[in-house]
Structure formats: structure tokens, C-alpha cells
Amino acid sequence: MKNVTIRQLRYFNALAQTGHFGQAAELCAVSQPALSMQIKELETELGAPLVERRPSGAQLTPLGREIAQRANEILILTQGLSDLAESRARVLSGALSLGVIPTIAPYLLPATLNEIRRSYPGLDLRIRETRTETLVADLLSGALDLLLLALPVDHPEVETLELLTDSFMLAAPQTGPTPTQVLSADDLLQASRILLLEEGHCFRDHALEVCEMHRRGEIDTLGASSLATIVRMVANGMGVTLLPKISVDTETRGLDLRLLDFPDPAPSRSIGLAWRKSSPRKRDFEEVGKMIRRAMR
Numbered sequence: 165m166k167n168v169t170i171r172q173l174r175y176f177n178a179l180a181q182t183g184h185f186g187q188a189a190e191l192c193a194v195s196q197p198a199l200s201m202q203i204k205e206l207e208t209e210l211g212a213p214l215v216e217r218r219p220s221g222a223q224l225t226p227l228g229r230e231i232a233q234r235a236n237e238i239l240i241l242t243q244g245l246s247d248l249a250e251s252r253a254r255v256l257s258g259a260l261s262l263g264v265i266p267t268i269a270p271y272l273l274p275a276t277l278n279e280i281r282r283s284y285p286g287l288d289l290r291i292r293e294t295r296t297e298t299l300v301a302d303l304l305s306g307a308l309d310l311l312l313l314a315l316p317v318d319h320p321e322v323e324t325l326e327l328l329t330d331s332f333m334l335a336a337p338q339t340g341p342t343p344t345q346v347l348s349a350d351d352l353l354q355a356s357r358i359l360l361l362e363e364g365h366c367f368r369d370h371a372l373e374v375c376e377m378h379r380r381g382e383i384d385t386l387g388a389s390s391l392a393t394i395v396r397m398v399a400n401g402m403g404v405t406l407l408p409k410i411s412v413d414t415e416t417r418g419l420d421l422r423l424l425d426f427p428d429p430a431p432s433r434s435i436g437l438a439w440r441k442s443s444p445r446k447r448d449f450e451e452v453g454k455m456i457r458r459a460m461r
Contacts, residue, residue: 171202178199180236255448261307262452263294266390266391268313275460276459300322309449310448328435329435330433330435332408334404361390370431371405391411395416396419437449
């Protein structure tokens, strides 16, 4: 295998452009003898003359012209590698794929994306919204770089960063028992039909834990896959449901509902980021966390 160096190709490319050893040396910011020596070594490595040396200048041989074209292509590719490394050295530049669970995405992403676009216009952010199990599998396979989800994520190859605590509220229809008959979320939770998301959503698991703690009533999923569907069922008197507090403004707007807080300590979930421990982009991920916190404020 020939021991051709990038330096030799860069010097030879300069000579091909200028047709003169002195001008090529000036272009490369080296002495003419140093440039001439590197090109001579390149010819030795390739086993053929690349340049006809004349008093009036340098003329490439037919092989030299072919080598010059290939050398230019190689130099473009190596510059691309340098540009990629440089972009990685800058915070939040290049491409970043973010996975988000459905019970977080509509409530945290809009403001966060606006914040990121303003602060880091060079970032190519790609979003995937799906359930936790799928997101974690895609993270470990390399299909995703970063996850925004409910913690914890128990995997030895995953590192996490907690961002905020999201408490739960109880949403109930306005019809039914009067406020003097039902005074608390606990009362309603025990006495009512409880509507939850279909299996596979991590928020359903959180809600089930709360139901067990508060001596739950009848539980029904009705096949619902979104909080928006569940909330409208509640507004139509079909039962009660738990809502993460970050979703309340969005999901209950314009609906006739009662929203009740749980007594302290209120049930809640921890929201944060997760990434592969082996990823070199921890600084990027921590900056995304700062953007989310800033957007929430």
C-alpha cells in the first residue's frame, strides 16, 4: 500500500492549480524546496512522474492530471471530516434526533423548539414521538440520540438528567355529586369510574399506581391512546381521569370540567432526558435540558 499523505496531496493540488512551484509554495505557506520535496516523494510513492519541470513552470503529465483530479476529491472529503468535527465541537450544531413520549411532547416541545431555534439555528433537530419501550430500544440501537420521557430509565448503558417534577391532578365532569358531597380528589377517585390510556403508555402505569394507593374504583381504558380523547370522555360524564399538570392548560381548554389537586404529598412523575453513556454529545444534551427548563419558565 502506498504511503501517500494528505500533505503531499495538498501540495500537489496547489501545484496543479497554479502551474508554478513558487506560487504553489506561497499558496501552501511553505518554502519552495519543501513543496518540491513533498511532490517528489509523492511521485516516488506512486512510481511515476506527475510533473514535467520546465524553466517556464510546471506541466502535469497525463497521469498527473488524473491524480490531481483524485487528489482534489480526497481533499474535499477530508475537509468535510474536519467540518464535521468542528461542528461537533460547537454546542447544538449538526443533526440531533430526539425521541419523546406522547404524554410530554405536545406540552413541552412547542415552547422548547422555539427556544432552540432562536438560540441554535444551525441545529437540525429531528423528532420522533412514540412509547417509552420503543424509544429506549431506538436509543440503544443508535437510531435516536436523546430521549425526553418520564424517569427512571433502568438500563446500565443509559445516563439520565432529571429536569422537572410533574404533579398529577384529577379531572372530573361538572355533572354528578356537588362540591359539598365530594370534597377531594381522593373521594372522587374511590367513587368513580376511572378512565386511563391503553396499555403500553408509561403514564397509565403511573396512574395505576395512584389508583392502588387511593383505593381505586372501576378502571376502564376504552382503547384510548391520547389524553385528548380521555379528557373529552370525562367532560361527557363517562368517568374521571388523572392528568399530568403540564397537560392541563392544553387539554382542558374550553371543556366543562372540575380539576382537583391531590393532598400532599401529591402523586407525580419525574420528567427528564436520557442518552447512551457512550455518546460523546453529553454537552449537547445538557444544553437541551437548559432549553427545556428555560422554556418552561
